[in-house]
Amino acid sequence: MSTAFASDNAAPAHPAALVALQQVNDGSAAAYGADEVTAHAADALRETFGCPDAEVLFTFTGTAANIIALASAVQPWQEILCSDIAHILVDEAGGPVRLSGAQLTRLPSSDGLIDPTALDRHAARRGPVHHSQPRIVSITQSTENGRVWPAPAMTQFVDHAHDLDLLVHVDGSRLANAVAALGVSPEEAIGDADIITVGGTKNGMLFGDALLVRTPRHFPGIRFVQKQIGHLASKNRFVAAQFLAFLRDDLWLRTATHANAQAAQLGAGFQRLGLRLACPVEANEVFVELDAETHRRLGEYYAVHQPDLEVPVVRFVCAWSTTDGEIDDVLNTLRGLL
Ligand SMILES: Cc1ncc(COP(=O)(O)O)c(C=O)c1O
Structure with a gap:
């Protein structure tokens, strides 16, 4: 996981x-x-x-x-x-x-x-x-x-x-x-x-x-x-x-700039997969609409948070350490589930 x-x-x-x-x-x-x-x-x-x-x-x-x-x-x-x-x-x-x-x-x-x-x-x-x-x-x-x-x-x-x-x-x-x-x-x-x-x-x-x-x-x-x-x-x-x-x-801004850029990349990747973003990606978090079954199956591989259990939106957070490889991996996993 x-x-x-x-x-x-x-x-x-x-x-x-x-x-x-x-x-x-x-x-x-x-x-x-x-x-x-x-x-x-x-x-x-x-x-x-x-x-x-x-x-x-x-x-x-x-x-x-x-x-x-x-x-x-x-x-x-x-x-x-x-x-x-x-x-x-x-x-x-x-x-x-x-x-x-x-x-x-x-x-x-x-x-x-x-x-x-x-x-x-x-x-x-x-x-x-x-x-x-x-x-x-x-x-x-x-x-x-x-x-x-x-x-x-x-x-x-x-x-x-x-x-x-x-x-x-x-x-x-x-x-x-x-x-x-x-x-x-x-x-x-x-x-x-x-x-x-x-x-x-x-x-x-x-x-x-x-x-x-x-x-x-x-x-x-x-x-x-x-x-x-x-x-x-x-x-x-x-x-x-x-x-x-x-x-x-400005290390604090460099780490944040990286996290933001990774989130933008992840959001764009979700959109290329045909997924809808629940709100614009402006900082280091990405909120994407996922149906319950896809979310459940993704949950077998990734720990991700659903802020409101009544709304089928899942949160992905990027950090100073998020790599391109991690983004490719999660997008590939999702591609396989959709
Ligand atoms: C917007 C916001 N404020 C405050 C906090 C609290 O931080 P901590 O977990 O260090 O208590 C969080 C943590 O997730 C947060 O997202």
Whole structure:
């Protein structure tokens, strides 16, 4: 059974991540992020995203980064808005609700892309004591369906949310793929968002995501929340060293560019086989329509994910390590099944 397209989490770690770990494994260093490597990595993130005043936190997982961001933004009587397919809504086991105490409300979306006017109705409910009070909206770049917010749409969305006095969180577990796809600066890919989860693991690291907090005044106590949920790494230098290595010489964008290109190649291959793509391939994920029998038989060879069991669409994810040979193999296997 091949896991080649199961997830970018199934990919191996990039050799640069392992080298980075080895390089900082030299003697003792201050614990809990008070070390020099962590300081340098935080500076590198601030520089990359052009926000010299941002606070930077590191976590082991993207779920933790999302939860820390949201739980430190809201009171239990407030409301978090997100798309109907948001990872925080459907794939974090209710963690954001449990740890923030706040209501999570789904907004209609097109593959995770939300029309800014969808926020208006919720903002208008503010005031009466009977309603949860909207405080923050979370969007995902690139989205759970592998779509990318174009820079102008991102700016428009974030600005509209701010006009409505909503904070904006960007779940950037695959932010590198979006930046690479857009060909814009990292800053442009996130607009003026307040807090950003910057993915590392899916991008090729062994482990580690980061939080870029651009408006720290809105996230009081964020470091306490990080500690409470067990994501203040005592040996943080090993997370930070990987970020340093990936931000250096734009390795994070090179790995993402490769993953995106492989996904484009895979999508084109599916279309040549006469299969229909469920949505455009814009980053490193491909969603293809497969009837139940073909999916079942493919499942004998490949572990692939069907996000919604009621919809005959299967997800293929490419990573920094996806080879042309792996793409040829899966296309040949499918050709034999169709
Ligand atoms: C969009 C998105 N956000 C967050 C996460 C969470 O990352 P982790 O598995 O590291 O907790 C994932 C993981 O698949 C994801 O796809």
